[in-house]
Amino acid sequence: MNQPRVETQREVGDEVRQTTCYMCACRCGINVHLKSGKLAYIEGNRDHPINKGVLCAKGASGIMQVTAPSRLKAPLRRVGPRGSGAFEEITWEEALSTAVAWMKPLRETAPEKLAFFTGRDQSQSLTGWWAQNFGTPNYAAHGGFCSVNMAAGGIYTIGGAFWEFGQPDWDRTKLFVMFGVAEDHDSNPIKIGLGKLKARGARVISVNPVRTGYSAVADDWIGITPGTDGLLILSLIHCLLEAGKIDLDYLAQWTNAPLLVTEADGPEKGLFVRNAESQPFVIDRRTSHPAPWDGKDVQPDLGAEWQGNRTVFRHMVEEYLKPGYAPEAVAARCGVTAARIRQLAAELADVAFNHAITLDRPWTDFRGNEHPNMPGRPVSFHAMRGISAHSNGFQTARALHLLQILLGSLETPGGYRLKPPYPKPIEAHPTPHFVSTPGKPLTGPHLGYVRSPDDLCLLPDGQPARIDKGFSWENPFSAHGLMHMVIPNAHAGDPYRIDTLFLYMANMSWNSSMNSARVMEMLTEERDGDYVIPRIIYSDAYASEMVAYADLILPDTTYLERHDCISLLDRPISEPDAAGDAIRWPVIEPDREVRCFQSVLLELGARLGLPGMVNEDGTPKFKDYADYIANHQRRPGVGPLMGFRGNGEAEGRGAPNPDQLNRYIENGAFYQAHVPEEAAFYKPWNAAYQDWAVKLGLYETPQPYLFNIWSEPMRRFQLAAEGFGPRQPPDHLRARLKQAMHPLPIWYAPYGDEDAAFGYPVHALTQRPMDMYHSWGSQNAWLRQIKGHNYLYLPTKIWVEQGFQDGDWARVSSRAGTIVVPVAHMAALNENTVWTWNAIGKRKGAWALDADAPEATTGFLLNHLISELLPDRDGLRLSNSDPITGQAAWFDQRVRVERVAAEDHPRGTVEPMFERLPDPPRAGGGRDHNSSAKNWTASFRRKFVAPVGGET
């Protein structure tokens, strides 16, 4: 046969540059292939610790993001009314001097009048430091509307968290259980891990109202009712306790279960009994006398009762053996039968106790006790937004950690393992700083971990010091701030008004706000001849919906055109066996008047004369972000990057090395410091790990600690709510503080459940698709072909009861509003839940999409249904958030669903429909004009030329 010759030796490009992806928050390593300086192909970097060569749908579409026509091209100044989208292009000098002219007087008179909030920012150690030096208390990133419950619930309990701060021991775990995990953090590592489990035939269980993605491949699916995960988990704990299937040795050694809790009424009730040195202690089983909690060879008595004070263990057992936690008592509420709950408890116990494993690795704990090996209980868990985005999410995260603790699996072989810089106890974190003084920096970082009411950010009159009311009585542990409350609070002047709102990468007039329609009004409302929020500065790389609402636009670069550092000072790329950090660097040069936002921030800092950003003679200290990354020192010898310090050989600690970024580039744009084998498990208590962490600079002295089954910081807030202590909460918050701040993990109904009684019985959720990162994907010519439409998925019960037909619409109402949206039937769904994909819906005119793009005509957001406030009680503005952390309670949402037959909705577009946004000046180009492929005309012509081979 005469086969044609096929070109098999095609060269992908002439150069490969390795950098870090930014198509989501996963931060995978990528090989960027260039041909004649132009982007040719992007693939995963096989040597990279996060993705090990693989890449997701988003990452492989990066080429369409970097060439998207939505890219901004030059600084813009608003010339029409705010929201009209009328802009003029200005020079960078005009843009920078305008920003400085607005900010400088604020710093000199009232620094809190500048609120600086960043969205999906991966440079928080820089942006936070900048805000600290500006002196405003009003800084945070987007964690408050993302998943702070997951972070804070974990850190207050185990000194680490789910999110991306740890991961199951994928190579050893035998049973993996996910709660509320969709395409959340982190993305490729979870997929790689699931692949490992599937290859080994290990068992995977998913607890999730929606059976898609990871839940679809899980070996078992528990379609729980939203907001009841905590109750299910506590019921599992009830079952394990009832059967005595808990790890007593683990509890006695590594947790605060044997500490004694003060019984006597008064200001100490519920706090740990302390000795003369103010140290909590245990009762030693050998002597029945008090002994230090960290003493060598001490055998803590879990069941002790000493001078009328009982152990945490006893309090815990008494709580969870209550009949209210029995599977039969919680089944209806959770939407899971009692038999299924008992079965799941039996599976957990079976693997933990009948299939335990042991690694033959001797190690020494912080007490000096030597252990011949590392026993492991190969049950692991992961949880994310599904449990986090509820008003009971903090306690639910705590409950899940307690379950892992009782099984004795956390930080053991086969269990969930933390990644450096975690484990890290609360005591090693800062407390929040907030006192603003004109012309001065804050005395420390904004965000931290509150230990008691003394640490709250309150003004002398007791009012919140922060514009988002972070670290106030309304949400005392708001470790990531409450970005979703900044605009509503600034608009309401509650607690005060601001002058300039400075936002980075945060689409607050659309998918990143609750009640988006109302937020647009807040941004444009005028009072006394000026906007209520007088000035808005915004930096983004793309023509997002937020651009139209800013007065000054500082256009950012795309991710391949910039420097970045993925730092141990904020969110590194560590693995359980290695600390890791990484960089981005400009693998292509921008072809427009755009600048890396972080370089712009440093220049603004220099022009404002902010400490740390200017030399003694007033000249800028850093040329740009790259200069800062290599030369900034947060503490002596510790900077943004840990690798190649000093003479290039120093790791963790060492003088700045001017060649550091080049060394990173040579190394694939990342660096890893490996955890020694004997330090790899039992890290919070492992002396070898603690010494390694100090050597690396993660902290200055060893920080061993006990897992906090009983949370003293929480109890201190309960005490305040009970009337003890000098700092007292307002009366209207006492009851909810008493309930939510229970020192043991408990469950209470999500606040949104109240809406059920007002005719909104159905739970409404969103999920992030695996092939989109929030609003960013729709401008991508490839990704939008995969998911350009979204539907409201209705369970069979609602579909059948109301006689829905394919092509129908639904009127979906809540306390906050009504939307009319297209629907589809989904059987693999909790019967009282509806859901849709997150952020597919776009406003007309945004993101350089045509006005008739499906994202703008039939795509929709649930945000219009979600109030940022709880129902008005006596004029109080309480945020629709977790009462502990301020986490936006997106998933508390309740709605009513009513069929709108296709023929009754002839317009065929969603409601509400907002006015089209005018197209701001932007780069243009994109797929039509900027194809990386061939000359199509030539190719088309070729077919008329005589064939070179093949039969005809």
Add this chain to the structure above:
Amino acid sequence: MTGLPGATEKRLGLVIDLDTCVGCQACVTACKGWNDGGIGLSDQDPYGADPSGTFLNRVHSYQVAIPDAPAQVVTFPRSCLHCDNAPCVTVCPTGASYKRAEDGIVLVNEDACIGCGLCAWACPYGAREMDAAQGVMKKCTLCVDRIYNETLPEEDREPACVRTCPTNARHFGDLADPDSKVSQLVAQRGGYDLMPDMGTKPTNKYLPPRKKGPGEASPLAPLLDIKATGIAGWLDRMLGKI
């Protein structure tokens, strides 16, 4: 009509694990990216009302009703199966569609393709896509320009979809070799032909989802009757075990 080579020495193809595929679409865009740079894959109306482009690999999602159990969702990647008995080849009027004798890969010689679309009509799997800008038929090449490409590191000489798959649900190899990793997987996991009744004898195989449902651990027996003994009794029994 175009002839088929008969038995090929090798049968290169994919084994796709439906028990593991989470439907993340990574293979879809990795394929698009690689082949866009190679044979070129156009997009029409990329930022408009009805974007439609050429993709050689797509992932679909299906709901499956299970008697007496909750409904399931199966995500299903679909691309050319490189059939032994490829109807897309035999239907081709110009010989542009052909199956390689040496490895069984089904390709389109774009220089000979007149864009008549008969092959797409003949393929029961819908695995061919007409490129609207080029007017020629496109299909999965099994990354023939990767798997033999000596300009790539040896470990990268596999299809782009396989290299990128985050869950490792896609496997590439020689299905004519009973000892190959892919053949072993097919044997162990009951790999099957898609729509065998069509008589196409596909090379690619799918591994079926494993059986789902509650586990089989024995129910937990209560430690004792807590109602009778109270918490104190529980503590005595439990802590006595230490």
